[in-house]
Amino acid sequence: MKNLIMNLFSNKCPNCNKGKVFKNGLINFGFGFPKMNENCPNCNLKFEKEPGFFFGAMFVNYAVGCAEALITYFIAAPFFDKTFDLRIFPIIGIVILCLSITNIKLSRLIWIYIFKNYSK
Numbered sequence: 247m248k249n250l251i252m253n254l255f256s257n258k259c260p261n262c263n264k265g266k267v268f269k270n271g272l273i274n275f276g277f278g279f280p281k282m283n284e285n286c287p288n289c290n291l292k293f294e295k296e297p298g299f300f301f302g303a304m305f306v307n308y309a310v311g312c313a314e315a316l317i318t319y320f321i322a323a324p325f326f327d328k329t330f331d332l333r334i335f336p337i338i339g340i341v342i343l344c345l346s347i348t349n350i351k352l353s354r355l356i357w358i359y360i361f362k363n364y365s366k
């Protein structure tokens with residue numbers, strides 16, 4: 247389980263744990279949609295199993311975004327006097343905006359790992 251999570255965060259193929267899913271790493275500071283390998287460079291596993299496969303990753307992306315918003319809230323809240331200060335919202339927005347490209351990659355990786363063939 248620990249290895250699985252380590253492989254997920256290090257952008258590794260779920261089948262062989264060697265090939266990369268995204269051409270760049272999980273965290274890089276570039277603009278534009280992240281470039282993804284169609285097949286694993288090592289074991290030739292097709293990442294997009296069917297057209298529209300990554301549509302479901304959108305829901306994972308939402309969950310990841312909510313988790314980041316909550317974490318940001320709990321980190322930022324002690325710096326404000328009131329328990330619920332409206333000035334926290336722009337901070338949460340900026341953090342989510344900065345992490346959006348990473349969120350796309352992370353949600354797709356999670357989606358690939360969910361639908362990996364675990365019976366082998």
Ligand SMILES: [Zn+2]
Pocket residue numbers: 259260261262263264265286287288289290291
């Ligand atoms: Zn592979």
